Amino acid sequence: MLLKNHLIEVFKQASLEKNFLLKENVVLKWVHRFGIDSLNDLLIHSSLQKENLREEENQKQISLIDEVHEENQEQIKLELSKTFENIEETKCESNGLENASSDGIFNKDQNSNNIKERTDIQKLPLPNIKNLRKWINNDKKAS
Numbered sequence: 001m002l003l004k005n006h007l008i009e010v011f012k013q014a015s016l017e018k019n020f021l022l023k024e025n026v027v028l029k030w031v032h033r034f035g036i037d038s039l040n041d042l043l044i045h046s047s048l049q050k051e052n053l054r055e056e057e058n059q060k061q062i063s064l065i066d067e068v069h070e071e072n073q074e075q076i077k078l079e080l081s082k083t084f085e086n087i088e089e090t091k092c093e094s095n096g097l098e099n100a101s102s103d104g105i106f107n108k109d110q111n112s113n114n115i116k117e118r119t120d121i122q123k124l125p126l127p128n129i130k131n132l133r134k135w136i137n138n139d140k141k142a143s
Contacts, residue, residue: 004034008046010022012050015050
């Protein structure tokens with residue numbers, strides 16, 4: 001690694017750590033070795049590298065956000081599919097209950113028809129209500 005690259009890296013690291021003594025030491029070495037005119041190269045490279053680091057960090061954050069967003073979308077899709085499955089199961093169950101209840105109503109109707117038929121068959125020979133007193137009185141006299 002060249003001395004310039006090494007000093008740029010150390011300067012950048014010192015900037016991140018906010019180590020002002022190390023930054024001053026790097027600047028002094030740079031000026032002593034390369035001259036004061038080239039000091040802008042150190043500052044420009046370090047600022048460009050800072051910007052590159054910021055861009056890299058931003059890209060990492062964006063990629064993490066995208067991953068989280070994709071995971072959330074997958075979870076939402078899974079929950080929706082489960083919800084639809086539950087709805088369809090409920091529909092199937094309710095259809096089964098409707099069929100069973102309609103069968104039960106049909107059976108009850110059939111049973112009530114049978115009961116009506118049986119009561120029609122077993123009718124007692126009672127007279128109309130108007131003639132009931134006469135019939136009761138006549139029956140009492142007969143006994």
